[in-house]
Amino acid sequence: MIILITGATHTGKTLLAQKLLEQYRYPYLSMDHVKMGLIRSGVLAVKPTDSDERLTAVLWPVFREIIKTAIENGQNLIVEGCYVPAGWERDFDESYRSQIQFICLLLTDDYITAHGDDIIRFASVIEDRGGDDGFDLSVLREENRRYREMFGSHPGTIIVNQNMYG
Numbered sequence: 074m075i076i077l078i079t080g081a082t083h084t085g086k087t088l089l090a091q092k093l094l095e096q097y098r099y100p101y102l103s104m105d106h107v108k109m110g111l112i113r114s115g116v117l118a119v120k121p122t123d124s125d126e127r128l129t130a131v132l133w134p135v136f137r138e139i140i141k142t143a144i145e146n147g148q149n150l151i152v153e154g155c156y157v158p159a160g161w162e163r164d165f166d167e168s169y170r171s172q173i174q175f176i177c178l179l180l181t182d183d184y185i186t187a188h189g190d191d192i193i194r195f196a197s198v199i200e201d202r203g204g205d206d207g208f209d210l211s212v213l214r215e216e217n218r219r220y221r222e223m224f225g226s227h228p229g230t231i232i233v234n235q236n237m238y239g
């Protein structure tokens with residue numbers, strides 16, 4: 074089984090992956106970790122500051138094939154990150170899709186307004202983000218709107234509209 078987790082920044086993707094690892098003992102692979110490994114090694118001619126669209130175009134084919142390989146080998150794997158394109162399902166035939174549990178985490182505008190301080194305070198609960206000083210919640214709102222357009226009607230989408238920190 075593959076658990077594929079995506080969503081905008083600060084929605085809890087890494088926290089969910091960690092909790093699933095602890096519960097199911099499935100290893101997880103962070104798209105950001107692989108991105109940085111490929112960039113730092115010089116294998117990819119992209120920068121961490123490139124647009125999500127550019128990074129998705131470069132990274133998704135790699136993760137698509139990792140997912141296929143894990144399925145072919147009968148291995149469980151959690152893959153988490155924001156570089157999952159809309160229509161990702163078209164990259165897999167049914168024999169693969171049936172082995173993929175897709176989850177997209179989204180926050181409502183009301184949730185972001187009510188819990189913005191918590192979102193920032195818990196941003197580094199799993200991995201150190203190097204400080205979110207000056208993080209702009211309007212960016213988070215816009216990213217969540219973009220993900221809602223891409224995945225809002227997908228059955229694996231979870232829209233958070235109540236306190237998940239309490």
